[in-house]
Amino acid sequence: MLMRVNSLTALYRSHAATLLASYARALEQAELDAVVLHSGAPQKRTVFDDQYWPLRPVPHFQHWAPIAEANCFIVVAKDGAKLYRKKVTSFWERPQPLSCPHVLEVLSHCTFDELDEVRAVLPQGRVAFVSENANIGESLGLTAEMCNPERLMKEIDPLRARKTAYEAHCLRIANEIAAHGHRTLEEAFRDGDHSELDLHLAFLKATRQDATDTPYTNIVAVAENSSILHHISYERNPRGAQSLLVDAGATYMGYCSDITRTWAKGTNEVAKKFSFILDRVEKMQQTLCRSVKLGEPYEVLHNAAHIEVANILRDAGVIGVAAQEAVDRGITRTFFPHGLGHSLGLQCHDIGCAELATESKGSALRGNFPIREGQSFTIEPGIYFIDTLLEQARSDERRDAIVWREVEQLAPLGGIRIEDDILVSGGANVIENFTRDYLPVGGANVT
Numbered sequence: 001m002l003m004r005v006n007s008l009t010a011l012y013r014s015h016a017a018t019l020l021a022s023y024a025r026a027l028e029q030a031e032l033d034a035v036v037l038h039s040g041a042p043q044k045r046t047v048f049d050d051q052y053w054p055l056r057p058v059p060h061f062q063h064w065a066p067i068a069e070a071n072c073f074i075v076v077a078k079d080g081a082k083l084y085r086k087k088v089t090s091f092w093e094r095p096q097p098l099s100c101p102h103v104l105e106v107l108s109h110c111t112f113d114e115l116d117e118v119r120a121v122l123p124q125g126r127v128a129f130v131s132e133n134a135n136i137g138e139s140l141g142l143t144a145e146m147c148n149p150e151r152l153m154k155e156i157d158p159l160r161a162r163k164t165a166y167e168a169h170c171l172r173i174a175n176e177i178a179a180h181g182h183r184t185l186e187e188a189f190r191d192g193d194h195s196e197l198d199l200h201l202a203f204l205k206a207t208r209q210d211a212t213d214t215p216y217t218n219i220v221a222v223a224e225n226s227s228i229l230h231h232i233s234y235e236r237n238p239r240g241a242q243s244l245l246v247d248a249g250a251t252y253m254g255y256c257s258d259i260t261r262t263w264a265k266g267t268n269e270v271a272k273k274f275s276f277i278l279d280r281v282e283k284m285q286q287t288l289c290r291s292v293k294l295g296e297p298y299e300v301l302h303n304a305a306h307i308e309v310a311n312i313l314r315d316a317g318v319i320g321v322a323a324q325e326a327v328d329r330g331i332t333r334t335f336f337p338h339g340l341g342h343s344l345g346l347q348c349h350d351i352g353c354a355e356l357a358t359e360s361k362g363s364a365l366r367g368n369f370p371i372r373e374g375q376s377f378t379i380e381p382g383i384y385f386i387d388t389l390l391e392q393a394r395s396d397e398r399r400d401a402i403v404w405r406e407v408e409q410l411a412p413l414g415g416i417r418i419e420d421d422i423l424v425s426g427g428a429n430v431i432e433n434f435t436r437d438y439l440p441v442g443g444a445n446v447t
């Protein structure tokens, strides 16, 4: 344990040094002397009540320190960074005790009572403020024009795309934690019949997370609910479902994992057909992971996924046209309507990688980018039977390409998605798959 803390400190020390050098260049480019990064301010759930959402720190702040305390600041100048933590005086509530001693060991820090104390020690010259709350900056004497200035943001946002060794380590641990949850749910599904709510609660318990700690609300969907891409309105009762899709992650030091697994059971003809598709989606996902090439646009992988989705649908007898035709006519988008993946980091859908325009019309890809060393992103193909999209296809010229009898039989099992978190390590294998190290299988029939 001590070793782990020490090595985390060493990793963070190097991360902070890299970050400082990058910030120094960014400040230079933006003709600034310093920047004040704000942790965030409490956001009201509704203006008509007095309850607040749990604080999600501003990612630029979190890039330096995973501290979910309101109104803390990191002042970064070209020659150093310092953390200012607000003393908590409220007798109503208190933030969680800090779980990042490695940060406090490396980053110079102090506490304060009033904003004026921070204002009094800010560097001279042109100082920017990065925050969702320009008014807090004004209390520090930083005008609204200096809040999130474009010239600075376009320098510091892309810094999050290339992960340091510390960040890669945090992403790996976030995968390790989430894997406990996925394994627990796979076993629960294999051996019994549980409601979505109970599976969701079992995931939280296995990963030792409160619902507000997860990077995004767990998606736990049985049967036809798994065709709802973000299904979070959990059913309260078990109903002997033959399929389960779990899209759920964990955080470690602010870094997110985002993992999807799909499981099926049953031996009847429909279950067998669904399992055939599941098996093929698993193979496709692994092939896509192996196809990551440095310098190539991410969209190449997305487009390859569409061709393979068409092959699978054709081999399963769900469509009756050739693969390329199915892609060209937008038939695969009925069954695979989302992007193949997104960059990952301090936010589940992280900024940083989206640099290139997508070429294919309506590709649904969140961002396209040339694949480079240090990036982390997900690869998450899927095949679903989504009633609203199928209705659209049934009402237009795609109708004749789809075998509706097959669709109707498979629709009660919902859909399939398999998602891993990847680091472009640039080594012999090009990528490191954080997820498969802990969850070797992406989906299967567990009967």
Ligand SMILES: [Mn+2]
Pocket: 258, 341, 342, 378, 380, 419
């Ligand atoms: Mn995802």
